Amino acid sequence: MHESPDEHALERILGKNEEMAEHNSDHFQRSKTCVFNLMSAPGAGKTSLLEATLRSTKKQFTSAVIEGDMVGDLDADRIKALNVPVYQISTGRSCHLDAQMVGRLLHAESIVATQALFIENVGNLVCPAEFPLGEFRRVVLLSVTEGDDKPIKYPVIFRNCDLVVFTKCDLLEYVNFDLSAAEKNLKALNPKLKTMRVSSKTGDGIYEWINWLNSQMTEYQAQLKNEHHVHHAAH
Amino acid sequence: MHEATIAQSILNIVTDRLKSVGVAACALSVEIVLGEFRNVDPESLSFAFDSMKDFCPATSNCRLDINVINASALCSENAHNYRPVAELAYRCPACDGGIAKMVHGEELDVVNLIIEVADEEKKHARIAG
Numbered sequence A: 001m002h003e004s005p006d007e008h009a010l011e012r013i014l015g016k017n018e019e020m021a022e023h024n025s026d027h028f029q030r031s032k033t034c035v036f037n038l039m040s041a042p043g044a045g046k047t048s049l050l051e052a053t054l055r056s057t058k059k060q061f062t063s064a065v066i067e068g069d070m071v072g073d074l075d076a077d078r079i080k081a082l083n084v085p086v087y088q089i090s091t092g093r094s095c096h097l098d099a100q101m102v103g104r105l106l107h108a109e110s111i112v113a114t115q116a117l118f119i120e121n122v123g124n125l126v127c128p129a130e131f132p133l134g135e136f137r138r139v140v141l142l143s144v145t146e147g148d149d150k151p152i153k154y155p156v157i158f159r160n161c162d163l164v165v166f167t168k169c170d171l172l173e174y175v176n177f178d179l180s181a182a183e184k185n186l187k188a189l190n191p192k193l194k195t196m197r198v199s200s201k202t203g204d205g206i207y208e209w210i211n212w213l214n215s216q217m218t219e220y221q222a223q224l225k226n227e228h229h230v231h232h233a234a235h
Numbered sequence B: 001m002h003e004a005t006i007a008q009s010i011l012n013i014v015t016d017r018l019k020s021v022g023v024a025a026c027a028l029s030v031e032i033v034l035g036e037f038r039n040v041d042p043e044s045l046s047f048a049f050d051s052m053k054d055f056c057p058a059t060s061n062c063r064l065d066i067n068v069i070n071a072s073a074l075c076s077e078n079a080h081n082y083r084p085v086a087e088l089a090y091r092c093p094a095c096d097g098g099i100a101k102m103v104h105g106e107e108l109d110v111v112n113l114i115i116e117v118a119d120e121e122k123k124h125a126r127i128a129g
């Protein structure tokens, strides 16, 4: 993710986590599990978006969820209620998930079996940005109630993700949130970034979000096939 | 915050290198580069490092030197080299373009470690990058 290591580097400080993330990613590729790492500030609507997603994709692909929380398992209970396999990671004092924590679940039955794995990271716009987990795509949720200045205040996480989902768009008329300014600022940080607008409450934009998920899963499978071919050609 | 995790990672790198020397040695200083486009606060990192280094005698006298690296980017419109700053929403001051490529500012590496080998002559050794 980060583009510019120092040319005189003796060692990358977070290199261990990066290696473990690679290791996780290898496992996920072998089991053809497409992994999405969902990050946001607390309360931006990650669990709600997951609930809406899981409800409408049951017939399209199989899902499993990892819930990262400092304490408690309230979010995991919400997912369990939808009959989707869910694993809870309590991070304790740690304000983010890391690759080692996720690595302990690599052989869990439903994680090996699922087509899509959603990881709900700990609510925080700072620390999770520094710890890749082995995911295929990184998604950041920004709720319109948080203010359109967040990309300016937290540039690192928004620069290092693939998609930003504006959530709670049903509340747009009650808040001063300049969507096009936020989109323009995000594109300046990360020209390849995609953005979309959803409301988990009304269902607006959920169809587009699910289309995006499907397109990423298709891309993931295609990449796996290609790598498989390359691998065989080399022998 | 995760500065404690980062301080611990630096201490782990230092102790691993000390072990690889093969003879008893302790660390005198470790130098890192820290890009301003990483989520790491130098002051919290120093504080975390100094409160954790005493747990191991081989690092208890180790100084942490942090070189903060300014961000520098090539803009998406004209490949101008500029420093992306919050006040300009990280855009190029000359043409309003965004960050096409980050040249510097995302470093987070150990670049130098000075150790002392505990023999009679008290030789200083530098493990260079």
Ligand SMILES: Nc1nc2c(ncn2[C@@H]2O[C@H](COP(=O)(O)OP(=O)(O)O)[C@@H](O)[C@H]2O)c(=O)[nH]1
Residues within 6 Å of the ligand: A040, A041, A042, A043, A044, A045, A046, A047, A048, A049, A123, A167, A168, A169, A170, A171, A198, A199, A200, A201, A202
């Ligand atoms: N109005 C509105 N409220 C929402 C929406 N999505 C989530 N919320 C509310 O925001 C709060 C936090 O949501 P939650 O999904 O738990 O956020 P998380 O902490 O990111 O997982 C809850 O009270 C939700 O009911 C939405 O689309 N519209």
Ligand SMILES: [Mg+2]
Residues within 6 Å of the ligand: A046, A047, A048, A075, A120
């Ligand atoms: Mg939640």
Ligand SMILES: [Zn+2]
Residues within 6 Å of the ligand: B075, B076, B077, B078, B079, B080, B092, B093, B094, B095, B096, B097
């Ligand atoms: Zn320019």
